[in-house]
Amino acid sequence: MxxxxxxxxxxxxxxxxxxxxxxxxxxxxxxxxxxxxxxxxxxxxxxxxxxxxxxxxxxxxxxxxxxxxxxxxxxxxxxxxxxxxxxxxxxxxxxxxxxxxxxxxxxxxxxxxxxxxxxxxxxxxxxxxxxxxxxxxxxxxxxxxxxxxxxxxxxxxxxxxxxxxxxxxxxxxxxxxxxxxxxxxxxxxxxxxxxxxxxxxxxxxxxxxxxxxxxxxxxxxxxxxLGLIEGDITVKATPVFVHKAKWIRSSDSGMFKIRVANGSFVKKREVLGVIQDPFGEFKKKIYAPFDCHIFCINKTPIVNKGDALFHVSVEE
Missing domain, CATH: 3.40.630.10 (Zn peptidases)
Structure with a gap:
């Protein structure tokens, strides 16, 4: 010291x-x-x-x-x-x-x-x-x-x-x-x-x-x-490691309805959300392109085409 x-x-x-x-x-x-x-x-x-x-x-x-x-x-x-x-x-x-x-x-x-x-x-x-x-x-x-x-x-x-x-x-x-x-x-x-x-x-x-x-x-x-305070380390579960990530973007503009929970693991072709118009005439599902963990969701109610919606892991 x-x-x-x-x-x-x-x-x-x-x-x-x-x-x-x-x-x-x-x-x-x-x-x-x-x-x-x-x-x-x-x-x-x-x-x-x-x-x-x-x-x-x-x-x-x-x-x-x-x-x-x-x-x-x-x-x-x-x-x-x-x-x-x-x-x-x-x-x-x-x-x-x-x-x-x-x-x-x-x-x-x-x-x-x-x-x-x-x-x-x-x-x-x-x-x-x-x-x-x-x-x-x-x-x-x-x-x-x-x-x-x-x-x-x-x-x-x-x-x-x-x-x-x-x-x-x-x-x-x-x-x-x-x-x-x-x-x-x-x-x-x-x-x-x-x-x-x-x-x-x-x-x-x-x-x-x-x-x-x-x-x-x-x-x-x-x-x-690090030894600064006393106590027992709390371990709830093994963390998920995200080695590589990708944004799933909106294919259309409209009202955005989320169908999955943040932090969840989803399978390929699982429905992640729905984009729809305010007039009841248009509805487009957003599918998982592959098996992945979701670690960020854009919770905005209105989206434009190309907006980043789900940040997901790219499983190796």
Whole structure:
């Protein structure tokens, strides 16, 4: 263990105490300062630093709900090491329930950021410079965008053995193999040598008790495995591994009626949904093109031809 003081945002974080800091992002045009609260729980004993982060997209409230519940249950109070919670990262988007930053940019495509770039880029840069270097592990909580509803899942790269091991410990219903996206938070942290789990669950602008429960239980499992908290790891079932995926798209425009449950396994030619017109004259069934697991459903009531409707596994 290093004898160097634990410093975050220019403040020395004491042992064995809860510390709340504010990451100052910018001022609104009314001159009101916008601050992102950062909750640090540091034990008296040495150990890894884990960051739990949600709301990088401001309308993805399930992740905010997960971290809120983790704090409420005091799961973030470690016996060893340090747990940092950032329940609402994109505070701008959260305030008005939009995905983007006020400059219209997706914050999760702006890392590592720039000191002289756009507002989103400057914010990403501040995080990359001030917070990212001191953490060892990160769980980044997301939901589906818009009306896309994700089954609870962890996304990680096949080649990232440490992340894959922790993904199994998290024990979500599904583990989806996906490569890091350039300029995303996950890609930047991975390049810095950090171990990152990306949780996806539910859809934007909702607080799903099922998804929140999955996120809380999985995080608890990871914190137990890393030795930060005490307890027994809970294993509900073996996760389904999605090695390759494909979107099933709408063949027509119309009203969309879903006929299958998210997370289910379907056989080839099974009816997944129906597209129909509002006048009772047109009805088109959507069939499974092959045997597959469904891990995301677009729950929008009206679809256009070509819209992505079901994200499914391509079984090998």
């Amino acid at each position: 290093s004898n160097k003081p634990f410093v975050l945002l220019g403040k020395v974080i004491p042992l064995g105490k809860r510390t709340v800091l504010d990451l100052e992002v910018a001022k609104l045009h009314t001159r009101t300062t916008v601050k992102v609260p950062i909750i640090i729980e540091r034990s008296n004993n040495p150990g890894p630093v884990v960051l739990l982060l949600a709301g990088i997209h401001g309308d993805e409230t399930n992740g905010v709900g997960i971290i809120r519940e983790i704090i409420n249950l005091k799961i973030n109070k470690p016996k060893t090491g340090t747990i940092i919670c950032i329940p609402v990262f994109n505070i701008f988007g959260y305030l008005i329930q939009t995905r983007e930053f006020p400059d219209g940019r997706d914050l999760n495509r702006m890392f590592p950021g720039s000191a002289g770039g756009s507002l989103a880029s400057q914010f990403a840069y501040q995080f990359t410079k001030e917070i990212a270097p001191i953490v060892d592990y990160v769980i980044d909580f997301h939901t589906g965008g818009g009306d896309r509803d994700n089954i609870a899942q962890i996304r990680c790269s096949k080649e990232d053995e440490k992340a894959l091991e922790l993904a199994k410990v998290f024990n979500p219903p599904m583990i989806v193999f996906s490569e890091n996206i350039t300029k995303s938070l996950r890609d930047t942290l991975h390049k810095m040598g950090k171990t990152v789990l990306l949780f996806e669950g539910g859809k934007s602008k909702e607080l799903s008790p099922t998804i929140i429960n999955e996120g809380v239980n999985g995080t608890k499992n990871v914190l137990i495995r």
